[in-house]
Amino acid sequence: MPKQDTDTDTMRVLQGLEDSRSSVRLRAALVVGTTPDPRFVGKLVERCAIEPEFYVREMLTWALTRHAPSSTVPELVDEVRSERAQARSQALHTLSKIGDRQAWSAITRALLTDSDDEVARSAWRAAVALVPEGEEAELAAVLATQLGRGERETQLSLSRALVALGEVVTPTLRAAMTALDPRVRQHALATERLLRDPDAGFEFAIEEAKRIVALGRNSEEG
Missing domain, CATH: 1.25.10.10 (Leucine-rich Repeat Variant)
Known part of the structure; x- marks a missing residue:
């Protein structure tokens, strides 16, 4: 041409x-x-x-x-x-x-x-x-600072990102479950539930987390 x-x-x-x-x-x-x-x-x-x-x-x-x-x-x-x-x-x-x-x-x-x-x-x-191999835990630590942020859609995006990193995020989520802010605790609990049971669905996981936080229990206590 x-x-x-x-x-x-x-x-x-x-x-x-x-x-x-x-x-x-x-x-x-x-x-x-x-x-x-x-x-x-x-x-x-x-x-x-x-x-x-x-x-x-x-x-x-x-x-x-x-x-x-x-x-x-x-x-x-x-x-x-x-x-x-x-x-x-x-x-x-x-x-x-x-x-x-x-x-x-x-x-x-x-x-x-x-x-x-x-x-x-x-x-x-x-x-x-x-994220390069071996830097997932460091990334998870930064992402965890955003737990409890925003509305449901934003929280779901963060949970998906953390779950995609795999088991390496577990210690970070467990630490967040003891945060003073109940929204952070709820979000960490819901994310950990999704990590253990990807089929649970975020809505179910977050509502369950709200009940757990309201009752003053952690995920291991049921």
Whole structure:
């Protein structure tokens, strides 16, 4: 294909990613993912930070995963330092999907404890996906500082992250069960229940934990 035609197609796709119609942006992201080109990476990352539609953001993330990590990971690592919460959240989400452990150093304590729930949840998922072997206990200790945080959806995300780390989290959860804050104790108990019985379901586990805390018992006492 002549270079001029290629450049025209590239410009058309780039313009499509910025179109006011979400259906056009979605199609443009699909095209980029279907025919990866490093020239699109910067624009994909830029769009992730401001794209208002969830399903378009997911397509943008998919398109980024179709490119070589060598071209995407450095851009995304830069993006997790953005002042814009959506930029941080979406970059972390995409890094978790790419799964390149070279990005591990970008998952800082500041991100794992970010004041924005969406950013923190994305950081938890990314951390579990990228944590190097042997560093799971240290990660669990940081995640445990967030026990009791937020509403049910946020608590479920944290429990899932801790459970995904496996038995290494047990000592940390047991310690949290003695915390002064009843919300922390409840969340730790529910998470430990899910670790022992993944089929229990979070709603059941958290309600059971509330009863246990209200009665002043720990999990081992029943």
